[in-house]
Amino acid sequence: MGSRLVTVTVMGVKGRIFLWLCIILTTVSFIAGQSPTGGQSKTKQTTKAYVYAFVGRSQFPSAAYWDQNALQTTTDPPVKGQYKTGCGVKPGGSDYRGNISVTSSGKTCQRWDVDFPHDRYYRPEDYPELVENYCRNPHGLEPGLWCYTTHPSTRSEYCVDPACPFVIVEKWRGDGRCGEDFPTPEGTPGECNPNNNRPCCSLFGWCGEGSEYCSCLSCVDYRAKKNAGL
Incomplete structure (x- = not known):
């Protein structure tokens, strides 16, 4: 892992603004080994760039976050899925779109479109998911949902984690691949959608129809499976 710190000082009529840009290029390697389910995991290397910008005063969350998707070397596509309204299923709840508006200590959240009682760093014009005063985690930087609060001495606080007991996730991938060698992001083998025109998985891990997909010895x-309730 390597890191480089660049400090820039800008002089202005009204004072100084210190801008620290810390670009951390992190290479994460997942070394082949046993997966939690007992199967062999595969080696994968992912490179991301994280840019942290601190301008003038401290903020909470403490940094702006940028994920340089273009630098990612992983080729796994996003899995298609359907999620229960209001539930956050990604780590940290970055995809949460519910209406919880109270912090874990019971404080009411401040609206995202006002600067009272606290100035804001995150704004709806930059993050459309910041609606009303609902708890959010823009960019997924923080470990959980949070909001600015209406309490004068508490700038921001984490929110209660929403309960999501009925999340429905489809088991097929967006690229039409299937089988043990083509898992979903959750780690389960990719399946084929039984409700479209590519319901079968071939020996070579492609979803399709016809005998080479549906009737071969290793085809699925x-x-x-749907009719059998599996």
């Missing part, structure tokens, strides 16, 4: 017909 997910229509039959």
